[in-house]
Amino acid sequence: MKTNSLFKKIFAGSLALVSALTIGTTAFAAKTKIADVSQYQGNINWSKASKDLRMTIIRVKHGNPGDRDYRVDPKRNVNANGAHKYGVPFGQYDFTEFNSSKDAVNDARQFYALSNKNAKFYALDNEKRVSGAKGSEQSYVNAWYSTMRKLTNKPLVYYSYQSYVSLHKINASKFNGSWIANYSKKPNVPTDLWQYSSTGSLSGISGHVDLSRTVNNSKVTSWYTNTPKDTYFTSVSNGQKLRVTRNVNKYKTANLTGKTGSLKYNTIVTAKSIARSTGGTYRIQLSDGSYMTANKSYVQVQ
Structure with a gap:
């Protein structure tokens, strides 16, 4: 009786596993x-x-x-x-x-x-x-x-x-x-x-x-x-011209807090230096003192 009960549990478990695998395979195949x-x-x-x-x-x-x-x-x-x-x-x-x-x-x-x-x-x-x-x-x-x-x-x-x-x-x-x-x-x-x-x-x-x-x-x-990861500018020259490639905002701090304005794509900006947020992310300080992202997906060398 115990053996039969154990067999039933194993058999039921096997059916459940097969069912789960079948559902998963069907969902993937869809x-x-x-x-x-x-x-x-x-x-x-x-x-x-x-x-x-x-x-x-x-x-x-x-x-x-x-x-x-x-x-x-x-x-x-x-x-x-x-x-x-x-x-x-x-x-x-x-x-x-x-x-x-x-x-x-x-x-x-x-x-x-x-x-x-x-x-x-x-x-x-x-x-x-x-x-x-x-x-x-x-x-x-x-x-x-x-x-x-x-x-x-x-x-x-x-x-x-x-x-x-x-x-x-x-x-x-x-x-x-x-x-x-x-x-x-x-x-x-x-x-x-x-x-x-x-x-x-x-x-x-x-x-x-x-x-x-x-x-x-x-x-x-x-x-x-195989999508590549974002990369960032780690250095810029004072006076270097950069092109904004997507609409972005400008901020008061390197932590990108205190919005001071926005930049439309294709705008040419002048860099002053590279800064880093408190978390270590690179930012670009512009000639007017504001900060923007240094992500190369949003800015490129002119």
């Missing part, structure tokens, strides 16, 4: 979809979407100031915060309409300034050429890439349609990877991530959504798992 989202997906239920998503790529803006159809995506922060809250790794993308290399530089700076600090990587969405643009599309792509590489050491990904890449003979080998759309079959141009559908479905979204699948799984995974 997180297989890769979707890109924007304002056109409306109000996303990120609690539900997170059950399906392996990762997501979120739009920040469409075009550049001066473009006829320029707009900042009104859902960029809502979507970034929702994905982050529910543990969905995300990158962000910049839909561009270049008309010159200078335009590409300004576009990259604004895109970076509007991006979310929790983004794991950044993608250039290069699928539309402005009428009247005279330079080569490759030169515009290179200008965007070079500007972004100076702003961040996070992965940079190139996105376009197979037909657009072929038409303009785009070489994206400098990027950390490529993401190509072709809805009929696998792209015949180099790609690590294949956007295969514009009519996909996803929990938490009513209506269609773009879906992608990996071609080079290890490379795509590296975009959101």
Whole structure:
């Protein structure tokens, strides 16, 4: 009788363990979809979407100031915060309409300034050429890439349609990877991530959504798992010119207390010296005596 009771307990425990493992495996397996989202997906239920998503790529803006159809995506922060809250790794993308290399530089700076600090990587969405643009599309792509590489050491990904890449003979080998759309079959141009559908479905979204699948799984995974840590300036020269790359505040102290003003992205400031907070974090003292972050994600050498 005792032996039978013990057997029943062991058997019941085994079933519980198998059940738990099965549920865990099923839950993990469910997180297989890769979707890109924007304002056109409306109000996303990120609690539900997170059950399906392996990762997501979120739009920040469409075009550049001066473009006829320029707009900042009104859902960029809502979507970034929702994905982050529910543990969905995300990158962000910049839909561009270049008309010159200078335009590409300004576009990259604004895109970076509007991006979310929790983004794991950044993608250039290069699928539309402005009428009247005279330079080569490759030169515009290179200008965007070079500007972004100076702003961040996070992965940079190139996105376009197979037909657009072929038409303009785009070489994206400098990027950390490529993401190509072709809805009929696998792209015949180099790609690590294949956007295969514009009519996909996803929990938490009513209506269609773009879906992608990996071609080079290890490379795509590296975009959101090998995110570099923030680095800080540890020295500056008195009088050195620096460019603010994201909107930041100025403070009375190196502990960043007593706000004295704000600095808009692209503002050029003059450094005086390096200081440290009571916790040891590096700060930049400006020529007016105020202090700002020394995080290189927010400021760069001019």
